[in-house]
Amino acid sequence: MSSSSSPTWLGRVRNALAYVTKKETADNLWHKCKGCGSMVFTKELEENLHVCPHCEHHDRIGPAERFAMLFDNGDYHQLDTPDVSEDPLKFRDSKRYMDRLRAARTSTEEQDALINAKGFILGNPAVVGVQDFAFMGGSMGLAVGEAFVAGAEAAIAARSPYIIFTASGGARMQEGILSLMQMPRTTVAIQMLHDAGLPYIVVLTDPTSGGVMAAYAMLGDVQIAEPRATLAFTGRRVIENTIREKLPDDFQTSEYYREHGLVDMVVHRKELRDTLGQLIDLLGAQKQAA
Structure with missing residues (x-):
């Protein structure tokens, strides 16, 4: 895969974990979409205006x-x-x-x-x-x-x-x-x-x-x-x-x-x-x- 390609799921996990602070836990690191049930990184959801990147559910x-x-x-x-x-x-x-x-x-x-x-x-x-x-x-x-x-x-x-x-x-x-x-x-x-x-x-x-x-x-x-x-x-x-x-x-x-x-x-x-x-x-x- 070229360096310009989108990151793999493992890369996305690694990037998300880089933002974890001592106050963050598994409870607030992930968000379960009420629309499709997918698990979405809370940071990714916030960057997407609290819209699920998978099903477009508006939280x-x-x-x-x-x-x-x-x-x-x-x-x-x-x-x-x-x-x-x-x-x-x-x-x-x-x-x-x-x-x-x-x-x-x-x-x-x-x-x-x-x-x-x-x-x-x-x-x-x-x-x-x-x-x-x-x-x-x-x-x-x-x-x-x-x-x-x-x-x-x-x-x-x-x-x-x-x-x-x-x-x-x-x-x-x-x-x-x-x-x-x-x-x-x-x-x-x-x-x-x-x-x-x-x-x-x-x-x-x-x-x-x-x-x-x-x-x-x-x-x-x-x-x-x-x-x-x-x-x-x-x-x-x-x-x-x-x-x-x-x-x-x-x-x-x-x-x-x-x-x-x-x-x-x-x-x-x-x-x-x-x-x-x-x-x-x-x-x-x-x-x-x-």
Whole structure:
């Protein structure tokens, strides 16, 4: 084999082991792909934007990873998370709600499930919100609703688009009707963006469902989805039991939604930054002309 050929599997193992530190173990050196079951070096996965090099499965990522790969030179300013009443219903099931919040904050190092940041995408100013599914399933409660409104207001103040990356199981049950009230609140915030002549772009990621899917996740000027993301208002089994029919295998996926007109485009993570930059240019010019 010539020196210009790709390295053998043994060479890839040797190269990966060269990066192992004392804190790294077999548990974090390898990653098992949820799409094809292949074992992938964690470093290789990170370099590939957390997309499996074998089957192109897009792994779930949090705000920090998303911001770093999206903004120019990975440079951005994270916006403060608004303060809200943390346990308005004093809710308790098998655990106290406050205990669940503390555990989620410890594991994600975030205050709640929606984080905003501002920076530049291909030279264009933008405010970006990212939902973190690792934080209580990305569930929508008072904090998420308030963060969404704050993100829209920051975009209006900066005269820039607001881009939201959705990843959620729906409304947060521990906040009851207060969580459902975030649906109209976020809709009003989107109307504020429209009134200001600013684009609102939605990127649907795996999974997006429930009250989030029924609200701001489907109200974008442009609807983008990552490949093979699960997108649904309610579960597949519930629908099948209700209509008493077998649904297609690709039902509630990004590709199914695109074929049926609910999503404008399905974009690979490697192409997402360029696509968003082009859309900001296009929509910004259209809004100004209007």
